[in-house]
Amino acid sequence: EMFCRLHRSVLRQAQLLRGVSRSTALPRRACATFRTHEQCLELHYGGTQMHFNYVWLRDHCLSAASYNSKTNQRNLDTGSIDLTIRPESTRVEEDHLVITWPGGHMSRYSLSWLAENSFERKYQSTEQPRILWNSDIYKNANITSSKWDTFMSCDDELKKFLQNYLLYGIAFIDDVPTTVEATEAVTQRVSLIRETTYGRMWCFTSDFSRGDTAYSQLALDRHTDTSYFQEPCGIQVFHCLKHEGTGGRTLLVDGFYAAEKLRQSSPESFELLAQVPVKHDYIENTDRHQNHITGIGPLLNVYPWNNEMYLIRYNNYDRSVLNTISHDVVQRWYAAHRELTTELRRPENELWVKLTPGKVVFIDNWRVLHGRESFTGSRQLCGCYLTRDDVLSAARCFGLQA
Ligand SMILES: C[N+](C)(C)CCCC[C@H](N)C(=O)O
Ligand SMILES: O=C(O)CCC(=O)C(=O)O
Ligand SMILES: [Fe+2]
Incomplete structure (x- = not known):
């Protein structure tokens, strides 16, 4: 029984790595x-x-x-x-x-x-066909960015964009006017904006206006956002409106690629990370903002009927007290966490991009981790989160499998 399950999950995993979906x-x-x-x-x-x-x-x-x-x-x-x-x-x-x-x-x-x-x-088909990637795989795929004009006016272009987004978990639009309004228009062309404590559309710089290191010049290691929500935000949109200074490149890592490597090399570790619920917190106490948001869930989330992964929650900054497992299991959990971290940190898995004004990126926050290089000077980033349900709905209405 155990062998069958493992064997199945390895097959599944190989399919996912190849991005194979079965014809229905x-x-x-x-x-x-x-x-x-x-x-x-x-x-x-x-x-x-x-x-x-x-x-x-x-x-x-x-x-x-x-x-x-x-x-x-x-x-x-x-x-x-x-x-x-x-x-x-x-x-x-x-x-x-x-x-x-x-x-x-x-x-x-x-x-x-x-x-x-x-x-x-x-139980033997995938809910969502994906192409898992490391830096070479993504670059060799030669995915073209959409252009603002066609993206805004042509439904076929929007469909192509969504297809890329579904397959790779990231998609780009170029030549977007460098305003919050245009960024909003581009996101609303896809779906609904998800308002959070950070606002609806947000525009931030390194001014410590909020109690979070995103609002600094510090480097941020790869992570997913809002891991402290019961349902982490599905999509994150970034548009760098301005940067006069050095550094500040964006890091993107396919969390599913790394996790599937772990499933291959260490199935028990994968299983443990998929089973142990972990708490994340956002605790903010400044003059202008009071928040205490808590989300609980395993780092890796898989559909039980076909073992397909659908959500990774990985944010070591925002991870909270780990007291949902006993001390002996904790040791194994840390070892599993280390193995996943090792996969996530392999240089060949890192896709670095400089977000220049005009380039908007959509990131599947349930799959692709982001980070940033430290920077100098004045840098202004705007964007928003989107509701996952509505983005997937838009894709399905185009006949895409999501
Ligand atoms: C994107 N924006 C600057 C608005 C919010 C950043 C949230 C940062 C938080 N540590 C997290 O990872 O969720
Ligand atoms: O400044 C950046 O490039 C991204 C910071 C970040 O991780 C975030 O805002 O979620
Ligand atoms: Fe972030």
Whole structure:
């Protein structure tokens, strides 16, 4: 069992590294056979053997009485389904499975719908295809930046931008007018801005106006932002409006690339980081701002049904007291944290960019870590956070898999 799980996760991981997504299209008119067992219906279709629980089948009935296809909402009261329900009769009619339930209600499911929505399909496919990268992989991919004009006016350009963003977790737009307003326009072209304690659109410089080292000239090691939120911000947008001085380059690191390396080399460490909940805090107590924000969650977050990673939370500055595990496990956690840190710090994983005025970067804050080099002089950075749900929704409305 353990071997199978590890083996599966290694396969998965290899797929993710190659950025492979499985096609969900099945050949049309494939024949189907089924058997009704005591606990489930077994269906063979399109080369896959699937199993469907009877309550599940009744719950997913798509008839007009059970489901409102105009609003895509369930009508059926799941609380009223007999938990021991069994079909009275079952047959395959053309491309559909047809079930008659006791009392006469009929459910029709298209075979391709069943296949697409089966657990058997789900557990071996990725929710979001990604291309994991280190610096060479990203550079060799030669991703072109969008240009302000086309980005703002052409939907195909926006779609291309979103596709790049989904695959790599970063995407750039050039030639943006160097104002907060234009930066806002560019982000609203994609989706909704997420207001936080830092404001809606923020514009900051090294003036210590807030109780956080971002508001200094110090170097910042790679990290994800708002790890102290129960739901860390999904996307971060940066636009450097001005820098007269030296240094201040931006560092980008694909956290999933590093974590997948860890999953390969040290599965137990990966597992531990995915299991131990860790607290992060934002505690600010200045004349103008009082905040105490707390978020709790593991550093690595994976979907349990397919082991796919969907969120990394890594901010050693904002990590809080670690008291969610006993002292003996703490030692192993620190060792695992060290291994992840080693992967994240490999120079070949570092993508350095100088954000010059006009260049806007979108960063998937659930995946890609950012940092900055220390700097001199006056530097002004503006940007905002976006709501992840709405960005992904925009991508799906373009037909992208997100
Ligand atoms: C981006 N902006 C300057 C507004 C906020 C920076 C937040 C910094 C915080 N330590 C964190 O990592 O979440
Ligand atoms: O100043 C920078 O380039 C980025 C600072 C930072 O990490 C942040 O604002 O979240
Ligand atoms: Fe940051």
